[in-house]
Amino acid sequence: MIRAAALRLKDHARKTPFLNSFFVDDIAGRRVWIKTEALQHTGSFKFRGGWSAVSALSPEALNAGVVAFSSGNHAQGVALAARLHGTHAVIIMPSDAPKLKVNNTLSLGAEVILYDRETEDRQAIGQELAQKRGLTLIKPYDEPNVIAGQGTCGLEISAQAADFGIWQADVLVCCGGGGLTAGIALALEAEAPSMKVRPVEPVNFDDVTRSLAIGVRQTNTHLGGSICDAIVTPTPGELTFPIMRRLCGPGIVVSEIDCLRAMSVAFTRFKVVLEPGGAIALAAALYHGDQISGDDVICVASGGNVDAAIFARAISDYPCS
């Protein structure tokens, strides 16, 4: 399914850069590579899954339109994929999502419905809407074609790493529901089986890390209030968790401040804009190197949709020199 998704994404999604920096290698004590998904269309890897799911619909379903719930990156990915396929998208977004993400989703022609992250169930809203208006619900991670789309990032990682002679590495992936993590893990199982995927999560939202440690899906106490808005989800996905349990190494938990510091490093050393959740894998490589092994570490820099105020704070308060 990942290879089929890669064929559908060809000439539509970008093959994103695989970058290193001599300066960053010095900080981390090993070679650090970033897979720069912030440079994907709509500023995050989510365009892969959105395009994969929308492009797999039957002509009738495509014509009827799609609905998705998302804190903003999946929203934009689905909205752009729907627009480029000439169909309608309804996006259910939390009312505390970054303004930029809401505005972009609207600008991409989608209809946006806001909900309260703490009190309302987005899945229920989405399913009701899908039924009422005949729309296809494209879930953000518990959806095979979405996982397959995100997995195309893993196919690129294995090929790009091989170009630098890298066959063995921890691959750090920012993890919300686990669509990207599971997709990359499946791709690497086939293409680079000596690589080990490691989910990375923010402090207080470490459901996947705890679930992997115990072997049973755990939930987070809070569902909002993190600057890593993109990767705050209640619990690992039903489809994604068994994949992660089978293929992934232990999770790594990172503080919000370390995410801001990593954003500053990405600004100074890679010239790439990352949002807090998109910088968390790089933060793990930079500041939790003791939990990683090997000469190379690969960090998925998953998205760059960040409001100017937070970005200005990161680069001003945590200068990288």
Added chain:
Amino acid sequence: MIRAAALRLKDHARKTPFLNSFFVDDIAGRRVWIKTEALQHTGSFKFRGGWSAVSALSPEALNAGVVAFSSGNHAQGVALAARLHGTHAVIIMPSDAPKLKVNNTLSLGAEVILYDRETEDRQAIGQELAQKRGLTLIKPYDEPNVIAGQGTCGLEISAQAADFGIWQADVLVCCGGGGLTAGIALALEAEAPSMKVRPVEPVNFDDVTRSLAIGVRQTNTHLGGSICDAIVTPTPGELTFPIMRRLCGPGIVVSEIDCLRAMSVAFTRFKVVLEPGGAIALAAALYHGDQISGDDVICVASGGNVDAAIFARAISDYPCS
């Protein structure tokens, strides 16, 4: 020479991304493409010219070491190229160069000598040092192998544009001494002769634009005091000007504020960090569209070595929504 430089650069310089954004196309009223040289090693295209020149040295000259003068980007390009070739680099930098550029050049192992941009002649300092210590002077633009190295960016532009079916476009290039502009113009003359290179300069530092209009090299009154530090040079190069006069269209002159606005657009829409001088071609495409013709415009986003304070000011004071 450009094709030979491309062979020497293969596997050492990055093939940088060629990006567009639906949002930016809407602002500009035509398709806007950026050639993202900020993602080149050392954060600017200058690594191309530095590597090209250093890799062309005889073993004896390479062993003796190199000297360069630069406001910071050529400095880093030459310093890294020298380091990777295992030789010594002395870099002469203006005392008002961004701290980041000075620190990076030092971190890359180079010896840095500071001079006063308003009162001292960097070329004289460089030539004296070259003679005294047996170093090869690698000039920032009036040097055939440097121009050839920068020209490899033009080879990539023609190939990447062709992938999107683009054969005809204005190619906007931020212009200081003209090494990048002349190199790209020569590459496109051979590979995409329907493209027209247009130099872009900051207000008050428009020596190339005025020189092209009159047909004779003009000089700038001031030699400092611009946030576009990377592209402030006294006058067009002796070697580069005849090339630009033969091949380039009229120059475009852009205000500093428009550079800051374009940096904010690049932050929000491309997730790429640009320095003021590196954003000036994009600024011309966004805010001087009346001076450009055609359905597509290609902007070289030449560098991203900017201090956090200026970047924070650009994205905070000139929000892009």
